[in-house]
Amino acid sequence: MSVLVYVEQAEGKFKKSVFEAVSYAKAIADQQSTNLTAISIGDVAEGELKELGKYGASKVLNVSADQLKTFVNQAYASVIAAAAEKEGADIVVLSNSFSGKGLAPRIAVKLKAGLADGAVELPSTDGKFAVKKTAFSGKAFAITELTSANKVIALNPNAFGVKENATDAAIETFSADIKQSDLGTVIKDIVRATDKVSLPDAELVVSAGRGLKGPENWGMIEELAGLLGAATACSKPVSDADWRPHSEHVGQTGIAISPNLYIAIGISGAIQHLAGVSSSKVIVVINKDPEAPFFKVADYGIVGDAFEVVPKLIEALKAHKG
Amino acid sequence: MKILVCISNVPDTTTKITFTNDNTEFNTAGVQYIVNPYDEIALSRAIELTEGGKGTVTVINVGEAANDPTIRKALAIGADDAVRVNAAPRDAYFVAKQIAEYAKDKDFDIILTGRESIDYNGNQVAAMVGEFLDIPSVSIIKKLNIEGDTATIEREIEGGKEVLTVSGKFIASCAEGVAEPKIPNMRGIMSARTKPLAVLDAVAIEEVSKVTKYETPAPRGTVKLIPADQTESLISLLHSEAKVI
DSSP states (O other), X not given: OEEEEEEOEETTEEOHHHXXXXXXXXXXXXXXXXXXXXXXXXXXXXXXXXXXXXXXXXXXXXXXXXXXXXXXXXXXXXXXXXXXXXXXXXXXXXXOSHHHHHHHHHHHHHTTOEEEEEEOSOOOOSSSOEEEEEEGXXXXXXXXXXXXXXXXXXXXXXXXXXXXXXXXXXXEEOOOOOOGGGOOEXXXXXXXXXXXXXXXXXXXXEEEOGGGOSGGGGHHHHHHHXXXXXXXXXXXXXXXXXXXXXXXXXXXXXXXXXXXXXXXXXXXXXXXXXXXXXXXXXXXXXXXXXXXXXXXXXXXXXXXXXXXXXXXXXXXXXXXXX | OEEEEEOOEEEOTXXXXXXXXXXXXXXXXXXXXXXXXXXXXXXXXXXXXXXXTTOEEEEEEEEOXXXXXXXXXXXXXXXXXEEEEXXXXXXXXXXXXXXXXXXXXXXXXXXXXXXXXXXXXXOOHHXXXXXXXXXXXXXXXXXXXXXXXXXXXXXXXXXXXXEEEEESSEEEEEOTTSOOOOOOOHHHHHHHTTSOEEEEEOOOOOOOEXXXXXXXXXXXXXXXXXXXXXXXXXXXXXXXXXXXX
């Protein structure tokens, strides 16, 4: 019995959300009085793999087959499930990232395991293995009991936090048989905007809505986000009108996020929008309408015109940063 | 080209979510149900790809008879026929198994779902069906084009996108961008009444998970309002009180 965590690499590096998943998996391993093993697929340097020890992985399985240099959903799932079986791991943890969302269900079927995706807390320890996960697009949580012997958990970004737990990680090469039929998808191109903070795992988010009046007015939103090191987001009407890309749309039919700080500018706060952002730790609302429903769920608010408030906020932030 | 689209029956997006029976059941009183919005995107793309006699679109739902109006809505949008596996959908594992059992000998070229259902937010069914059928699955796609035997797909990744190809049968879960949702017209609504809707029995499968309780998010305290000309106070509150910057 042990815990296996899949550590997703991007261009040979691990992101904060990976260290968070390792921290979370380590806490589960401690609950179960067992060890944590990590599995990495693709080209990652030994120094980077060793980093995983900092967060509690005592063993790291390194898979670096030629066919697996870039992400192949089916083959990656097979390798992770094979590693779980070989290691005798009955709990598999992943980050609930875009790739994690494609892998976790396949791994669950392979291991005949219940899957809790969008997990926000550690499993209960009262004899039942129940995991709190987001449901109804952030309008509620479902306590989901995994009743199968094997279990798969996909952790939401920013739900647990990164916790150091220094361990010396032993790096082992892991080779798995790769079936040709598992290589059906072939990546042709990867486009990454490296100068911007990725929205799904951003700690700080600056978001704007129809109150901005047009796409040409996003300069100040981007400036504010840039100063904070925040990702930019928008409401549904904004992405529907093509003012901003769909990938920035947060809300019930967009993506659900849970940053430490969410600043909503010129967004009234329709129930569908709130659903996607209500698990943010701190919410700031800037809106000229004092009756905007968003103020009811905000921690801090400024009633005022975005075109006056945001430039002043930028000045104040510059002064604060000195 | 034969396409299967998996649809989910979900509460309307404006629904205020509440629970009954000591927070163990979703309170369905007064709730309007709709085709899951992402599944509508998948269905709309399937219809576009098969328009003009180029193929057929079947929709499948796992649920009880109360779901029939939602299934008829999908037929009104333009699916050719529908299948309902008659069972309460226990979890994604159960639903995926039912869909895979139905699809395994039907020779569908493509199976599409929405990126997630807006009730349980699973995004599990597509990849699970892919695994049960041992075919490739691509989750959360933004674009889908088919040329001959090869599909070119754009998938969202953190901070960017990935373009990939897949040949042969596959399943994908669709997000915004794949298609504009189609709105049923009068002819569609009329013809939906007579399109075939087959009802099948569910296959038995072991239980792997169950929801034992629901919780609603803890209410926030009252908003602290800051005068519009004192933005520096907001910055200092975020820094020293909320400790987020």
